[in-house]
Amino acid sequence: MIAYWMCFILFLVGLYGAITRRNLIKIAISLSIMEFSTFLFFAMIGYIDEGVAPIVDPADPVKVYVDPLPQALVLTAIVIGLATTAMLMAVIIRIYRKYGTFDIREIKNLRG
């Protein structure tokens, strides 16, 4: 159970970083931390004590398999996460070229 709580704490660490950091790159890293804590959580959901990889072999009837579905979900989510992170990084590079800074306090054209 403690592992699940650690996972949730890691999620909150990422959320805290995304809200409080001032550097654009650090915000992106915080988002990645949130993302990977979620993936870790998915991977742990699928784990079953003493389970083996779910390849059914009729000659060797093992009773306990780990749950393969969360692994598939995590793979899909990692690909999506890669796309969003790449997109975010591209935007950060563009922002740096326009504003000449990574500091979020100096990027405030839009008000009101």
Added chain:
Amino acid sequence: MNPLIPLFVALPLAGAFLIMILGRFIKDFNKYFASLILLILFIFSIYSLITTGSKLSLYKVGGWEPVNGIPIGIYMVMDGFTVIVLCIINIVGFLSVFYSISYIKRFTAENYYYALFCLMVAGMNGVVLSGDLFNIFVFLEISVIGAYALVAFGVEKNELEATFKYQVLGGIASFIILFGIGLIYWKTKTLNIADIKAAMSSGYEKSYYLFVQILILSGFGLKAAIIPFHAWLPDAHSSAPSPISAMLSGVLIKAVGIYVIIRLFFNMFAITEGMSILITTLGALSMVIGVFLAIGQWDIKRLLAYHSISQMGYVVLSAGIGMILISRGEKPEVAALAIAGGVFHLINHAAFKGLLFLNAGAIEYSIGTRDLHEMGGLSKFMPATSATSFIASMSISGIPPFNGFFSKLIIIIAAIMARFYFLALLAVIVSIITLASFLKFQRYAFYNKTDTTNKRKIKEVPFPMVFSMVIMSILCVLLSLLVIPGIRESVLTPAIDILMDPSKYSSIITGN
């Protein structure tokens, strides 16, 4: 098996790839091909609206049949509520892309624009059709990645800042949603919405699911820009190119936000009174605060963006009133009326807010500014824009006989019949303030005296833009026909039936 369902996702996806490949070699391929694809989807969605009725049709991806009554494959579901949102997406999508033919000429990289547009439409169609939670997440990400890129399409300072804000908040929302989905999977060991409902009914742990509900509500609430989560919306919607603003405000916040909230809270979670009161409160807050933030704006697109928050508040409010009544188990006919008002307002908002953003785009196209101070007297030079925006403004402020009047009237009547007199009063007051705000917009943009130095050569916008605006304004008037009994039964009633009965959706799909 309804063979039409996968086409709603496959066609725009294929279109996005073909535009990227063939658009390089064939001149003008991109704009006509994208319009053609959206036109086909538009026809398909109307056809589905007519044929679906109260039926519920399924498509099992890959043909995986259920084992022992447990669904194992990916399900795509089309029912009365889905089909309404599909129609909104594809009609507004078609008109926006047709409008873009003229509007987007000034930007470079038109191929990317049309490809991303098709990608966004594919994602939204996927979200509303998907029958399981994880695919909702996947399609949601597809559509928002398209939206992030399109918001930044101008790549100037403002656009980049807006898209960064949107991406960070959207990213947080996505991971909160994914976390919620993980928690649901942990307890129920399934991802199919109907099957989750069945699994929940056997053992419902109240406090555990309360946490999940709050995660899901805040995640999709961020996507839908309900009030405490609204910070990104005015920036993103005002910085995007105008046809994209019309898509974002008119469709995206409904398809990936409001639709999913309504679907999950009505058809998946057990409706509890505490949660319904929370949703009603959030709806009322967005309605009131959104309009107060809007009233002081002088940038027309920011003004419209804040009104989107406020109008979405009406939809959430009426859904919340419906939930409260269902959870108390009293007055089912009033609950049905409230939900009908919400769904009807959802449809209407797509029509008039899409039109208003297209008008804003036309004004920007002609005079090159979005500041209300620098406009004036445009009704002489741009008669079509002026007339259509007048219809849209009256429609959003709830003036009869336009569509906004009827949906707001239904919501207010439902609130009174449910004895929420205070909420009804708030809805009326917000409607009046909206009227004031749009009278300001009309007066400063179209009827004020213009200074003659600025007259130069303002003229009406080209044909594709006028065409889209006129069709939208006709829709604004025609949609009010949905209250007439014969038409209402065939369009709104199936959607309300599927939402009103908490177990109907699940029992049809799982077949118990």
